[in-house]
Amino acid sequence: MPELGVNIDHVATVRQARRTNEPDPVWAAALAQLGGADGITVHLREDRRHISDRDVRILRETVTVKLNLEMACEPEIVEIACQVKPDQATLVPERREEVTTEGGLDIVAQHDRVARAIDRLRSAGISVSLFLDPDARQIEAAAGLRADAVELHTGQYALASGAAQQKELENLVRIGALVRQSGMSLHAGHGLTYRNVRPVAAIEAMHELNIGHSIVARAIMVGLESAVREMKRLVTV
Ligand code: PXP
Numbered sequence: 001m002p003e004l005g006v007n008i009d010h011v012a013t014v015r016q017a018r019r020t021n022e023p024d025p026v027w028a029a030a031l032a033q034l035g036g037a038d039g040i041t042v043h044l045r046e047d048r049r050h051i052s053d054r055d056v057r058i059l060r061e062t063v064t065v066k067l068n069l070e071m072a073c074e075p076e077i078v079e080i081a082c083q084v085k086p087d088q089a090t091l092v093p094e095r096r097e098e099v100t101t102e103g104g105l106d107i108v109a110q111h112d113r114v115a116r117a118i119d120r121l122r123s124a125g126i127s128v129s130l131f132l133d134p135d136a137r138q139i140e141a142a143a144g145l146r147a148d149a150v151e152l153h154t155g156q157y158a159l160a161s162g163a164a165q166q167k168e169l170e171n172l173v174r175i176g177a178l179v180r181q182s183g184m185s186l187h188a189g190h191g192l193t194y195r196n197v198r199p200v201a202a203i204e205a206m207h208e209l210n211i212g213h214s215i216v217a218r219a220i221m222v223g224l225e226s227a228v229r230e231m232k233r234l235v236t237v
Contacts, residue, residue, distance in 0.1 A: 001236045002201050003038035005068055005189070006228055007212025012042075012050035025051065026058050028224055032215075035228025039066035041210050044081075045094060046074055053080065060084050068129070068210070073110070073117040082124035089121045090129040090151055090187075090210075104133035104153040107141045118145055129187055134175040143182035150179045151187035151210065154200055158191025169199050176203045194218070194234060201235040209235055 011028040015021065029040045040063045042051045059067060069086035071077040072094035081089050091114060093105045107114045107130060118128050129149035132138040134156075142150050152175060157168035172188065179186045188200050189210030201209060211231060218227040 002206040003066070003208045004036070004228070004232050004235055005039035005041045005066070005187075005208055005210040006032040006035075006037040006215055006231075007041040007043070007070075007189075007210055008032065008216070009041075009043050009050045009212055010216040012052070012055060016050055025055050026062060029059055029063050031224040032228045033063070033065055035225040036232040037065060037228050039068050039088075039208065039210075041068040041070060041090070041212070043070035043092070044077055046072060046077060056080070056084050056086075060086065070131070073105075073113050075117075078117050078120050081121060081126060085124060085126060088127045088129055088149075090131055091117060092131040103155075104131055104135075104138065106138070107132065107145065108137055111141065111145075115145055118147065129185075131189075134171050136175065136178060139175060139178045139182060142179075142184060147184055149185035149187050149207070151189055151208075152176060152179070153190050154188050154192055155190045157200065158193070158196055165196075172200065173203055176206065180205050194231065197231070197234055 008025045008028045011023050011025045015023055032040060044051050044056055067086040068088045068090055069081055070090045070092050071081060073091055091105055121128050127148040129151050130142050130147045131151045131153060134152045152172055157165060157172060160168050176186050185207045186205050187208040192211045193214040215227050215231055
């Protein structure tokens with residue numbers, strides 16, 4: 001039964017639209033926990049477009065479930081993580097012009113940069129997850145880097161439909177097994193919704209799902225605590 005990590009970046013996106021102090025992602029994290037979230041995920045971007053240093057600091061003090069900090073392999077952000085000490089760091093690619101994280105981190109091409117970030121984070125006692133496309137070469141590289149976990153990018157699965165979606169799912173199952181066989185914990189996320197999450201949650205040994213947009217979108221209609229509770233029910237039955 002996977003754990004549910006709730007990504008609350010979009011709460012900060014609404015706040016930043018007016019550069020004011022509401023809605024506060026710290027409140028959102030508390031409500032998500034009341035709804036049954038097993039983890040809170042935030043992405044501290046280099047451009048600070050949504051989550052701020054202040055958010056991360058206060059979340060570290062107030063979140064009582066797993067705190068997962070997404071970040072690029074940027075030395076400045078890695079140093080902040082080493083001071084704040086989230087329970088887990090998830091390394092993701094980051095480009096300023098993107099709307100959201102668009103693809104997995106290419107750790108074959110960026111091996112040394114990723115290795116430096118992993119070493120630094122692990123020396124601070126932080127568990128490291130790598131956000132990767134479901135591609136065997138990337139998983140082999142992750143095992144070589146001794147990552148603690150791999151978060152498989154489910155964006156292609158989420159975008160596909162019908163037989164094409166089934167094919168994407170089969171690939172996630174196959175690559176998921178490779179992640180486990182390589183001794184790493186299996187996570188997944190991106191583009192997961194109330195409609196498409198169940199087959200991914202059912203993948204053997206799936207340990208953690210990180211879901212943001214769909215939950216925050218529903219929260220606008222039904223409230224965050226209810227939205228999280230509904231998603232939690234879907235991923236655990
Ligand atoms: N996992 C990672 C590594 C991400 O970068 C994101 C998007 O911020 C998510 C999960 C959540 O994706 P979504 O908002 O589509 O649920």
